[in-house]
Amino acid sequence: MRSKIFALGAVLVMCLTALACVCTVTDESDATNYTYSATDTGLIDLYPAVGDVITITNVSSINDCPYGTLNTSTHVATITIPQMAAGKYSVYDSYVINDTSGGHCWMNLHSNQNWPTGRLTDYFYERSDPIYVANGTQVSFTATYDDTDDMTYYLDYEKVTYVTPGVGLTLNSRGDLNGTVNAPAGSTIYIDWADHYDFNDEGITDISGRLTLVVVSFEHPHTVHYDGNGNTGGSTVDTVVTAQGTGNVSVTLATNGFVKTGHSFAGWLVNGTVYQPGQTVSVGADQTVTAVAQWTANSVTATVNNLSAVSGMSYSNQIGASCNNGGTISYAVTSCTGGTATVNGSGLVTYSAPVVSSTANYTVTVTVTASYPDGSSVSQVVSFTVTVDPVLSFTNAATSGTLSVKGA
Helix, strand or coil: CCHHHHHHHHHHHHHHHHHHCCCCCCCCCCCCEEEECCCCCCCCCCCCCCCCEEEEEEEEECCCCCCCEECCCEEEEEEEEEEEECCCCEEEEEEEEEECCCEEEEEEEEEECCCCEEEEEHHHHHCCCCCEEEEEEEEECCEEEECCCCEEEEEEEEEEECCCCCCCCEEEECEEEEEEECCCCCHHHHHHEEEEEEECCEEEEEEEEEEEECCEEEEEEEEEEEEEECCCCCCCCCCCEEECCCCCCCECCCCCCCCCEEEEEEHHHHHHCCEECCCCECCCCEEEEEEEEEEECCCCCEECCCCCEECCCCEEECCCEEECCCCCCEEEEEECCCCCCEEEECEEEECCCCCCCCCCCEECCCCCCCCCCCCCCEEEEEEEEEEEEECCCCCCCCCCCCCCCCCC
16 A cells, blocks of 8 residues: 555656646635636636636536536636535535646635535545535546556455445446435435555555545525615615525515605515515525515695684684604694694694784694604694684663674
8 A cells, every 4th residue: 555655646746747837826815706718727726705706718628516617608617606504515626627729727626615526536535534525426436456567566456345325326346436426415425445455565455444425505595685765874784595405495574774764664575566574585596586665755634624713712623634654743833823822732722812802813823743763754734714703792782682692
């Protein structure tokens, strides 16, 4: 086994020497969009964050990157860094990108996020255990028998001896393992392997082990964005729910944080239906729906009748008022051209007529105000006319007939 390690080390040195001759691009900035050309770049070495997008031009193929897509017409590959299930991550992932000129470059992704690997190939058992995979991860291992090269060992065999059944992987009698992972998120896949070496200087050596694969699932965002629809202030933060799988998720609508002067919030309009905060709407994976604030103008209406009075007497006159949107009504006498007038909290005006010697008309003006929880208010001014007649007096009363006195 020691000689094999030396051989692999030599290959690694050769690869590193080759890489030193190509262009290396390293980017650890806070940028969220990266752009490269596969024909001009030897190594793409990134520390991206969730949501970052890597765009690579002149690509003919990209090997098994589970979060990458390739437009075969434009030869543009797009890799969007996903959020994975909590606690499941690989700290490093590497891919070969074949370019349109027949060459290739490498892409290394370093992560403290939760990514699965896209491909496991020969000697995969040399990777750290466990390995996180997703549905679609390709696994391949070709068994080796009777390897008689010029090394200082003779390899009898190197093969896989067991794989968990029912997970999309096929193990044949030679010990070849192939397939594409297809198992529920959270599943554990066990792969047992065995090597048998005949070292010239150390004798027979048998090596075996078990590799653990853990199946994780991408977490997809489901987003509700809030539109203030002409708001004059305030804000409402988007609601984002992440969930595994690609189905729809019910997202609870947020409490309104917008303000629109002279208006009250009436609900969220989503796809033609008005919902109230706390209700839910269905949002697809990686989709955003917009909830548009609905407003109704604050208003108050008030009416009052004119009043007939007699000199020096007191009267009551009720103002009828109403408002919308849960406002609170208050009243205030703003002017009285004769006599005195007061109004209580219910809109009942008390009017005391002045003493007059002839009929006179006076005007009482009242401001009716509706106040709202957001601090806004709206008012209406109403007025009524008071006709005040004098008190009749007689020096010589009639001895017969009928006398009618106004106000009696």
